Amino acid sequence: MTDDLQNSRPDRPIRVLVAKPGLDGHDRGAKVLVRAFRDAGFEVIYTGLFQTPEMIASAALQEDVDVVGLSILSGAHMTLFPAIVDALKAVGRDDVLIIAGGTIPDEDIPVVKAMGIAEIFGPGTRLQDAIAFVRDHAPMREDVP
Numbered sequence: 001m002t003d004d005l006q007n008s009r010p011d012r013p014i015r016v017l018v019a020k021p022g023l024d025g026h027d028r029g030a031k032v033l034v035r036a037f038r039d040a041g042f043e044v045i046y047t048g049l050f051q052t053p054e055m056i057a058s059a060a061l062q063e064d065v066d067v068v069g070l071s072i073l074s075g076a077h078m079t080l081f082p083a084i085v086d087a088l089k090a091v092g093r094d095d096v097l098i099i100a101g102g103t104i105p106d107e108d109i110p111v112v113k114a115m116g117i118a119e120i121f122g123p124g125t126r127l128q129d130a131i132a133f134v135r136d137h138a139p140m141r142e143d144v145p
Contacts, residue, residue, distance in 0.1 A: 014138045017065040019047040019056045021084060024074035029101065029123075033069065036127040042134070053080065057087035060096055066138045070117075072102040077112060085116045097138050101125065 018034050020027050027049055037044045045063045047056065060068050070077075070084065081100065088094055094116075101121040104112060109120050118137060121130050 011140070013041055013043045014067060014134060015043045015045070015063065015065040016067040016069055016134065017045045017047065017056070017060050017063055018069040018071065019051045019059070020049045020071050021051050021053065021056060021080045022072065022074050022076045023050060024072055024076070024102075025049055026073045027071070029073075030069075030071035033071070033101065033127070033130065036131060037069075037134070040131045040135070042131075053083035053087040056084055057091045057093060060088060060093045061091045065093075065096060066141070067097045067099065067134055069134075070098065070100040070102075072100065072104070075103070077102070077104050078108060081112055081115050081117055095139055095141070097134070099130070099134065101130070 016037050018030055020030055030046065034044050034046045045059065045065065047059050056068065068088065070081065072080065085098065088096060098117050099119050099121065100112065100117050104120050104122065112120060119133055
């Protein structure tokens with residue numbers, strides 16, 4: 001593992017939940033990201049395919065994650081993302097950093113970011129860029145050892 005991929009948080013590793021919301025059955029990109037995050041020193045939980053907003057929020061709560069990463073290729077992001085943000089709020093996890101990847105049209109990105117998605121990583125994004133963004137923006141919670 002190279003030094004630039006190491007997690008430099010002194011207190012504990014960043015915990016990342018990677019989820020595939022909705023009926024999208026393509027998960028190769030999500031699995032590549034899971035491995036890259038793990039190799040960067042993050043603790044990663046992968047929920048698998050066909051997750052509902054409530055399932056994602058419940059996993060984020062149970063796993064006490066810092067980051068929720070959503071991977072979507074189905075085109076249902078404008079429906080699913082607001083539902084996920086609302087579900088996270090409903091379980092008291094509106095403090096997580098939410099990122100997304102997949103095929104999200106450029107014209108939708110400002111709207112998606114206004115929903116509460118911090119960053120969008122489209123096809124061709126360098127893994128190091130996604131890792132650096134998470135490392136730089138993951139919340140440092142005082143209440144977690």
